[in-house]
Amino acid sequence: MGGDTNLVLLGEIGAAQGLKGEVRVRSYTEEPADIAAYGPLRNEAGTKTIEISHVRVTPKALIARIKGVTTREAAEALNRTKLYVARDALPEAAEDEWYVADLIGLLAVSPDGAPLGTVAAIHNFGAGDIIEVDRTDGGPSMLVAFSDDTVPEIDIAAGRLVLVPPEEIEASEDGDA
Template identity: 35%
Template sequence: MSRKITIGKIARAHGMKGEVKVLPYPLLNAEILPQIPRFYLKTSHNEYKPLEPESVRQAPGEGFLFKFKEIKDRDAAEALHDKVLYVEVEDLPPREEDEYYVFELVGLKALLPDGKELGTVKGLMPVGPYELLEIKTPERKTIYIPMIHEIIKEINLEKGILYLDPPEDLLEIQGYEVKSNAN
């Protein structure tokens, strides 16, 4: 059985011909939604109903407007209000080298150069030219680290580890006490 992940939610019906507005979850790279060939609705504990996109376009504001082949009219579209959409990981577009899906990063342990665990990756925030990793420390503080090659040294999905080397002042200005191993 292939692995399915949640990708977004059907917010509401749109128009009279069965279109629905889909809001992607922030844990997925939203721009890939139009490239996905098949979505799924969970019908029971471990059963899913496939939905094949007939058309997709950017929605006014946020999200996308999808017309699924299986949804013929507004009534059928309204019945999907607030339903979660799933996708098979295998149906996601291939990544470029050194590219990652956000859901792959969430949960990774972030390690500093001395081997100390900074915390666990909780998400990614776009902030202009780059993204910020949101890392929750064991003390339950949130630290934001720029997702740039100068700081992110290695991402090892198999080991579940993200190796980083941030400047000490970046951590200190966010209230994280940098302790040396000499203490």
């Protein structure tokens, strides 16, 4: 990303749509059409500014018109362009909500404070968020459902979150029986 780690991925341009320069957009914003509300976006390298001038939502895709793009060929040239915005351009998250970009890199600690690893990614394959932690002991990455039970505490300012691995949840439930 051109060395700027303060960028947040908001979406990705897909295939050209029609003959007049429109493109399909995969939006990662809560409401897909809101991607146009963030103002000028940047490509991954930070070398190109992309301004969405109009969006329309169809049953199959979000269709966008990009400022300055008027032909199918120009639209095709943008295919697979990732769309980023500066982190400080995003509104503050509501209480008990976080931007994924703010979670990446946090230290994951056990409930007793022992370091478990570093948050590498947050995934969602359709059934809910999964937190991926690169383990401090060098073992394989840990994938844990992101819930109040498994992540009971997040402290962005302190740079850490408490992670209760599933085996500890099962052990405590077995002990409660």
